[in-house]
Structure formats: C-alpha cells, structure tokens
Amino acid sequence: MTTKIAIVSAGLSDPSSTRMLADRLVQAVFAELDARGEEREARAFELRDVAHDITNNLLTGFAPKPLAEMNDYVANADALIAVTPIFSTSYSGLFKSWLDALDRDALDGTPVLLGATAGTARHSLAIDYAMRPLFTYLHAEPISTGVFAASSDWGAEADEVAPLQKRIDRAAGELAGRLVGSARPEKTDPYAPETYLGGAGSFADLLNDVPVRG
Amino acid sequence: MTDTTWQGMQFGLMSVSDVTRNPITGETPSEAQRIRDIVTIAKHAEDAGLDVFAIGEHHNPPFFSSSPTTTLAYIAAQTERIILSTSTTLITTNDPVRIAEEYAMLQHLAGGRSDLMMGRGNTGPVYPWFGKDIRQGLPLAIENYQLLHRLWREDVVDFDGKFRTALNGFTSTPRPLDDVPPFVWHGSIRTPEIAEQAAYYGDGFFANNIFWPKEHYQRLIGLYRQRFAHYGHGTPEEAIVGLGGQAFMAKSSQDAVDQFRPYFNAAPVYGNGPSMEDFTEMTPLTVGSPQQVIDRYAAMRDTFGDYQRQLFLMDHAGLPLKVVLEQIDFLGHDVVPVLRRELQKNRPANVPDAPTHAALVTAKYGDAAPRQPRPNANRGDNVTGGSPYQDSESAFGKAADK
Numbered sequence: 001m002t003t004k005i006a007i008v009s010a011g012l013s014d015p016s017s018t019r020m021l022a023d024r025l026v027q028a029v030f031a032e033l034d035a036r037g038e039e040r041e042a043r044a045f046e047l048r049d050v051a052h053d054i055t056n057n058l059l060t061g062f063a064p065k066p067l068a069e070m071n072d073y074v075a076n077a078d079a080l081i082a083v084t085p086i087f088s089t090s091y092s093g094l095f096k097s098w099l100d101a102l103d104r105d106a107l108d109g110t111p112v113l114l115g116a117t118a119g120t121a122r123h124s125l126a127i128d129y130a131m132r133p134l135f136t137y138l139h140a141e142p143i144s145t146g147v148f149a150a151s152s153d154w155g156a157e158a159d160e161v162a163p164l165q166k167r168i169d170r171a172a173g174e175l176a177g178r179l180v181g182s183a184r185p186e187k188t189d190p191y192a193p194e195t196y197l198g199g200a201g202s203f204a205d206l207l208n209d210v211p212v213r214g
Numbered sequence: 215m216t217d218t219t220w221q222g223m224q225f226g227l228m229s230v231s232d233v234t235r236n237p238i239t240g241e242t243p244s245e246a247q248r249i250r251d252i253v254t255i256a257k258h259a260e261d262a263g264l265d266v267f268a269i270g271e272h273h274n275p276p277f278f279s280s281s282p283t284t285t286l287a288y289i290a291a292q293t294e295r296i297i298l299s300t301s302t303t304l305i306t307t308n309d310p311v312r313i314a315e316e317y318a319m320l321q322h323l324a325g326g327r328s329d330l331m332m333g334r335g336n337t338g339p340v341y342p343w344f345g346k347d348i349r350q351g352l353p354l355a356i357e358n359y360q361l362l363h364r365l366w367r368e369d370v371v372d373f374d375g376k377f378r379t380a381l382n383g384f385t386s387t388p389r390p391l392d393d394v395p396p397f398v399w400h401g402s403i404r405t406p407e408i409a410e411q412a413a414y415y416g417d418g419f420f421a422n423n424i425f426w427p428k429e430h431y432q433r434l435i436g437l438y439r440q441r442f443a444h445y446g447h448g449t450p451e452e453a454i455v456g457l458g459g460q461a462f463m464a465k466s467s468q469d470a471v472d473q474f475r476p477y478f479n480a481a482p483v484y485g486n487g488p489s490m491e492d493f494t495e496m497t498p499l500t501v502g503s504p505q506q507v508i509d510r511y512a513a514m515r516d517t518f519g520d521y522q523r524q525l526f527l528m529d530h531a532g533l534p535l536k537v538v539l540e541q542i543d544f545l546g547h548d549v550v551p552v553l554r555r556e557l558q559k560n561r562p563a564n565v566p567d568a569p570t571h572a573a574l575v576t577a578k579y580g581d582a583a584p585r586q587p588r589p590n591a592n593r594g595d596n597v598t599g600g601s602p603y604q605d606s607e608s609a610f611g612k613a614a615d616k
Contacts, residue, residue, distance in 0.1 A: 059486050059488075060425060060484055060488065060493075192437075
C-alpha cells in the first residue's frame with residue numbers, strides 16, 4: 001500500500017525558506033521510506049494559495065473547493081509534514097486559521113513531523129511550546145524530533161555541531177519508523193451508511209448511550 | 215392558472231426572523247414593524263399560491279421570533295390553505311412536554327395545517343440560558359425527541375430520563391388533532407446522528423441547503439434515505455425529504471445582481487466573506503431571473519432524489535417589506551408553477567406525496583372516523599393508571615368509571 005504524505009507549508013513568500021525546509025523534510029522521508037521498500041507519494045500545499053478560502057471558511061463555515069480538496073487529502077494522508085514560519089513567538093496566524101477551519105477530527109491519530117523557520121535560532125523552542133500542544137490537542141501524533149531552521153542554517157553561519165540536514169534526517173527516520181509496519185489510523189466516513197455507527201449499530205444504541213459532541 | 219392540485223411537492227417560505235438594518239436606507243426596522251410584516255408576508259405567500267410558511271425560534275436579538283406557535287396561530291386564523299411550520303423548533307432547550315402541548319394546540323387551532331421542524335439552535339449561550347450544557351446538545355435532541363414522540367402517541371406516559379424531571383402518569387393535553395401527531399421534520403446542517411434520528415422514526419429530514427455546497431447535503435440525505443430503508447419504513451426513495459433554498463429575482467438577471475448585492479455584502483451570515491458570484495456558485499443561492507431560479511431548483515432532484523418540500527429564505531438581510539412581497543410574487547407566479555410542472559414529470563410512482571394532516575389521517579384510519587378523545591370526569595386521580603379518556607378502559611375496569 002502506498003504511504004500518502006501531506007505537506008503543508010505556511011510560508012508566505014515565494015520562494016520561501018519554509019517551503020524549502022518542507023521540501024528537504026519530504027525528500028529525507030522519501031529516502032527513509034525507499035530504504036525500507038515502502039511505496040510512497042506526497043502532495044505539497046501552500047497555505048498562501050488558499051489564504052482567502054481559509055478566511056471565507058471561517059466566515060461562512062464551509063471550505064471552498066480548493067481548500068476542501070486540500071483538507072480531504074490531509075485528512076486521508078498517512079502522515080503530515082507541517083511547516084510554519086514563527087511570527088511573534090508562535091506559528092503564523094494563517095497556519096492557525098487553517099487548523100481552526102479544519103475538521104476537528106481530521107488529524108486524529110495522524111503522525112506529524114513538525115517544522116518551523118525563523119530569522120534566528122532563538123525561536124527554535126516555538127516548535128515545542130506552541131506547535132506541539134496544538135497538534136496534541138487535535139489528537140495528532142507529533143514525532144519527537146521537530147526541525148527548526150534559522151536563516152543562518154541556509155548559509156555559512158550554519159550550526160556545525162547539529163547541522164540542519166542531520167536534524168532533518170533524524171526526524172525523517174523517526175517518521176518513517178513510525179509509518180512502516182504500523183497500523184494505519186482507521187478513518188471512517190461519518191456519512192457513509194456502511195461505516196456509520198460501526199456498520200451494525202442502531203439508533204437504539206444512541207438512545208441508550210448518546211455520544212457527547214458539540 | 216396553474217395546477218395546484220398536485221400533492222407531490224410543497225413550496226414555501228422559511229423565515230429566520232432576523233431584524234437587520236437595511237443597508238441602503240441605513241434604517242433598522244423595529245421589532246414591532248417586523249412582527250407586523252411577518253404576518254403580511256405569510257398571508258401574501260398564501261395569496262401567491264405557496265403551500266408552506268415556516269418561521270424559526272430564537273432567543274436573542276437581532277431575531278424576534280421567540281414563540282413560533284403564537285405567531286403561527288395568529289397567521290392560521292387569517293389564512294385558509296397554507297401549512298404553518300417552523301424552521302426550527304428547539305428540541306434541545308425546550309421542555310419536550312411544552313413542545314407537545316403547544317404544537318398540539320396549534321395543530322387544533324390551525325385545523326391540521328401545521329407541522330414542525332426540530333433543530334438544535336444557532337447560538338451557544340441559548341443552552342446555559344435555559345439551564346443546559348451545549349456539550350449535551352445531541353444527547354438532549356435524542357432524549358427530548360424520544361419523549362415528545364411518546365407524548366403524542368401514548369395517552370399516559372411514564373418517563374425517567376437524564377435531562378428533565380421524571381413523569382409518572384402524565385397526559386399531554388390536548389391530544390393531537392384526530393389523535394394524529396403533527397408531522398415532524400428533523401433539520402440538520404451537518405450532524406449524521408440527526409439524519410439517523412429522522413430515519414429511525416420514519417420522520418422527514420430537512421437539509422438547510424443554504425449555507426454550504428449541495429454536495430455536503432447530498433451525503434447527509436443519502437445517509438438518511440439509506441437508514442430510512444434500514445429501519446423498515448420503505449425504500450430509500452420513499453423517505454420524506456425537504457430542502458432549503460435561497461433566491462433573489464428580477465426580470466433581468468443583471469438587475470437582480472445589482473439590486474441584491476448591497477444586501478448580500480452586508481448580510482450577517484456571509485457579508486465580508488466570499489463575493490456574491492463565488493457564493494452563488496458554491497451554494498444554492500441564486501440571484502438572477504426567475505428562469506435561472508427555475509433551472510437551478512428543477513435540477514435539485516438530480517442531486518437529492520425526488521423530494522417533498524422546498525422552502526426559500528426570502529425575508530432577511532434587511533430587505534424591505536415591499537421587496538420581499540415582490541420576491542414572493544416572482545416565486546408564486548413565475549417559479550413555483552413551472553417547478554410543479556417540471557418536478558411532476560418522470561417522478562416515480564413510489565415517491566410519496568408531501569405530508570399533510572389529511573393524508574396522515576387517511577393513513578391511520580382509512581375511511582373510519584378519527585378518534586376524538588373525550589376525557590372522563592375529573593376525579594382527581596388521572597395519575598392512577600389507565601387512560602383518562604372515555605374510549606379507554608380504566609385500570610380498574612368499566613365498573614370503576616361510575
């Protein structure tokens with residue numbers, strides 16, 4: 001079975017270092033999966049392309065088609081690589097708006113590789129104090145290594161003790177290890193009669209034990 | 215004139231009862247004005263040949279309709295033909311006993327020209343205002359409706375649930391007209407359990423079909439139809455489906471676009487969001503000539519299957535009364551007669567007609583006379599078992615009635 005990886009980059013410029021990091025991450029994950037003999041595919045999405053759709057979704061409650069297609073791919077992917085620039089000590093507002101508009105259970109059980117970029121390495125903990133709890137709240141499963149790239153990581157001033165590529169490879173290895181041989185999160189369509197209520201349930205079950213939901 | 219004898223489908227209006235500033239004049243109508251206007255609108259809908267007028271229930275400004283049965287009973291007294299309904303009645307925060315009583319009263323006063331649609335409410339605080347927890351919204355809808363359903367079908371109810379005080383030997387009065395409960399629709403925007411609920415009871419399912427793309431509602435209705443069959447009420451095609459809709463018309467489509475745009479841009483539900491062009495493409499809102507509305511809505515059955523009720527949202531977004539009445543004329547004179555003709559064509563014979571009290575009475579009694587419950591003399595012991603009505607044996611047998 002082909003492993004599907006969704007890549008979401010919240011970088012705003014084009015080209016963006018956030019997208020560069022996302023590309024590096026997926027290349028490393030592909031290499032790890034190839035080494036393990038896994039079929040794989042990936043699609044990369046730039047939130048900039050759907051920024052207006054995200055705002056409209058927040059205002060109207062439904063996702064316009066391009067955003068809905070992206071969200072579908074993300075919800076059905078085996079893993080997510082999520083990369084955001086760090087603005088004012090946290091993930092970008094657009095990144096959070098996207099997650100606010102995403103179905104609450106879209107990432108339930110999905111392994112996530114967290115990545116972030118900023119001007120200096122002083123923001124690197126934002127992955128752990130901002131991004132990680134957000135994904136934990138969504139019941140996603142962020143892998144332990146998050147990859148932070150400062151501007152200097154792309155040039156001569158790069159960290160030579162723990163270079164960017166080494167951190168990328170470590171995260172990619174963890175994600176690939178998590179994906180290979182693991183049970184895929186079971187995603188059921190709440191509107192499909194054959195999977196609804198576990199396939200064999202009855203409304204009588206709801207009368208006895210009604211689900212708690214908003 | 216048009217053929218209004220076809221019972222297959224009902225067309226009508228659904229009002230949210232918003233009191234919205236007119237963006238062109240800058241004036242906000244008073245609540246008193248809007249309440250007077252809504253009566254005019256409902257009567258005009260009947261005059262224009264529409265079949266249904268439905269109004270919502272809200273408990274916060276800028277909406278005025280907190281008590282739909284009062285409004286609907288007043289309208290019933292001034293109309294002869296139109297069916298009065300809700301969009302929606304809050305099954306979550308209302309006491310199901312009061313719903314049973316109020317809507318049975320309305321059903322009697324309206325001579326059977328009433329039904330209702332269950333909904334869960336539009337604003338979070340309505341739950342705490344009525345002492346409920348929003349996280350229990352779905353459980354409330356399920357338990358409360360279970361009780362309501364029994365109150366209209368059993369003369370004497372014992373009930374012990376999670377959400378309201380227990381009932382022992384309780385009789386909801388008056389009994390429904392002809393002892394046939396009002397037809398119930400369950401409305402939902404996104405919740406599969408509500409489609410399931412409608413299917414389980416063999417009730418109608420109404421998809422709001424206003425805010426979101428129709429593909430979304432297609433899945434909800436698909437689920438409802440299949441589960442309706444699963445519970446043995448008939449084939450999926452025999453399920454009872456209603457749809458919302460939204461249109462603004464002028465003789466020429468460009469005039470419609472120009473006239474509606476300022477209202478669209480300032481409307482609370484979609485203002486400052488997508489452009490009107492994008493929104494009309496993504497959702498069933500149609501702004502254009504009557505022919506465009508006909509084309510769009512005649513095609514709904516291709517998505518949802520043949521259905522029974524089509525309601526349009528027309529009085530909203532600050533549109534002045536005069537414009538709303540014109541829109542109703544377009545609907546009644548230009549659109550609905552054509553839709554009736556078109557939707558009759560190729561409609562499979564097993565697709566049921568739209569629900570009416572008369573049809574439900576016939577289904578229950580055939581040619582026999584409907585039950586007319588008459589209470590026994592009040593002996594102060596209506597809670598000691600048996601039925602308080604003369605046509606039922608008391609718990610102590612006939613002798614005890616003396």
